[in-house]
Amino acid sequence: MIDTYVDERDYELLEADRYTFFVLKRIMGGECKLLLSDHERMILCFTGHPFPVWIWTADDVSEEEMEKVYQLAKEKKLLTGEYHFNIKYSLAEYFIRRAAEDGLELKISTNMFAYDCLNPVKPKTEAEGEIYRCEMKDLEEVVEFLAVFHDEIGIDQKDNNGYRKDAESFINTGNMYLWKDEKGRSVASCKYASAGAMASINLVFTRPEYRRKHYAENLVYQVTMKVKEAGYVPMLYTNADYVASNACYEKIGYVLRGKLCTIG
Template identity: 25%
Template structure:
């Protein structure tokens, strides 16, 4: 039933997948990894992809009837038993799909599961740039690595509750600068916010790691920064997309205010 597929497989450009593409945009990113697990069904109505060590992402066509979706997911789980390593830490998918998979998978393995995070996916086709926001957009450079590490530590604390010293994030900051895709919003010559474009596929470009230093929040800096990046992405002929924590109404309102519209929820479920 399951087949491996290559990163450039036509299934990633099928009409059925494209209806949910923004919601499942990380699948494009995952399949590009050389060691990625890439599985699909013969009818190309299910995708199951995983970067080694992380929770897999699952897409099932929304064109299927509920009973068909359930049966397809159950068949997926049965076939996964044949893999040499099918002990996954969790599952990420559209919420109902994620719950169906988690329930069947954990029942078969005597595990429990819980929803770790509920994300809202967004796309922007028309930017509403905030007015009267001071500052300028700059591409991050090596001189900015210390402050980027500081911002990354703050982002990890706010988004995931993790607490690591700033020095822990210096290699990450260095790597991010080298991609050329990390940008800063500067006010009075000092960085106050950051964001980056992380993956471009045939139609979309994802923006993430949006962060404003705490002492500079509520001034519209992140909104203007993201709006500027959206303009750049749209000029490339791509659609900017991003994810926001469903439990953070402030960030959701900010993205909606600059032109992002909801494109579907994603649940990250952990197994234990």
């Protein structure tokens, strides 16, 4: 039986995948356009366009169970080509194969790593400038960072009103940061969002013209320390194909804990 709500059983299921499905655990408690669970083997959550559909399945998921998940996604009109999914590799392979049988083309667009950082390591190279916590007077600057960031990565893109609403929310948490260089210019961004005992660091972005100056490395380290001081375990997702970025995170103490992928 599939229910349209989650409860403590679902949060317990995600505990074994708390790194790779940290975002799913966080968004399940918010407003969702679609939230389905059998409380044992499958959880499906979709907050709304342009965000991905998150589907959690048990590690030992059977082909019969994957077919049920595929048919559920099809029934909910999620296989129209406009949605992408964050899922485990076993389900991704099945979805790609089944979609092909239905005349649809799905493929992996992003390979993702999930890291945590129990013991932060101070960067060997200190960047010029300092960390800066955003205030509402910085709203338009944060909106611009969001727009450029999402344009570059090509996912979760919105219009300026959408970015402005997000920027207001991020600033109000008190967890939205920029790195100001020695001339006071905002050169990099980073924020964090907590859920339970963990906090996810994201929106890590350096303006193209200011890269290779260790700004992001120093900013992420500083934000990581703030997360630790607040009592959370710092974690983050990365694109597995961004070797240089992943090496940067590993230098400051991040350890690989899990893998998943995005298909679309």
